Amino acid sequence: MDQPILSLRLTAGYPGKGVVLNDVCLDIHAGEIVGLVGQSGSGKSTMTLCILRLLGFKGGNDSGTIVFRGEQLVGQREARMRQIRGKDIGLVLQSPLASLNPSMRIGKQLEEAWSAHENGDGRATIFRTLQAVSLPQDEAFLNRYPRQLSVGLAQRVLIAMAVLHRPALLLADEPTSALDALTQAEILGLFRTLNREFGTAILFVSHDLLSVASLCHQVAILEKGRIVEQSTPAEIFERPQHPYTRRLVGAIPILDFQKRPESGLQGEFYSDPEFSKQLALFTAQLDQTVEKVNAA
């Protein structure tokens, strides 16, 4: 296989808290969607902060290596990281409305996101990006304020901002957790579209194994700061190796994958939109199950 665009080996923690990521290794290849699944507090967001070199702002510290397209990010100057953040590595977070500026029109926020990294008129790219995320491409929409958007539309705006510069890597930290089940399914479909259309590699962080399986080429299972297993969704469901993965898979109440003869458990099965919609409809139920497993 070709060189990964991101290759990390990390140990990280917070003073008074101790080690939160314990010698974690992860590779992401160009155009690949990698899911990072783990319970609350397992260190998922800490990993995204490390990649963006933002952990220090949260009082944490890390050691190791993060090589992004051949460039070592650990120890990199802040000025250089500002060039990379938002341009080469995009970020989408859980709470879209909290991430948008409430007092600025949507169009203005998109223009600012554009001019943070490019000179000249970004209109054509902004409109092309709105189209890619299935948002209206007209002045009336651009003149709206965030409060005039549903949470699902707001998340699409944030995703549009995150991919405006066609980053090679998009970090999505629980981007669907604040959404209702149907909107979750739509947003999952959107990540799939962006991956296909722009070739964006995605690190998709979630506690929801089913959503991740429906979207990702690779799934890494994080338990208490260690990646205990990494494989394809089919392998994770058919032959989970680690006891924690087995408990997660065994607790999924709805689908017996092996009994669906038409599935073949190939990638296309997991990327079928109708299937992922079905999966998403069960996420609320799954959340409760995961909580129970984690509490056990």
Ligand SMILES: Nc1ncnc2c1ncn2[C@@H]1O[C@H](COP(=O)(O)OP(=O)(O)OP(=O)(O)O)[C@@H](O)[C@H]1O
């Ligand atoms: N600024 C901080 N100072 C001290 N400890 C922190 C800080 N931020 C996070 N932690 C701790 O580090 C651990 C990992 O947190 P992290 O936010 O990475 O987990 P997570 O997997 O993203 O959880 P969630 O699913 O709830 O978002 C947790 O125990 C958390 O309490």
Ligand SMILES: [Mg+2]
């Ligand atoms: Mg988190």
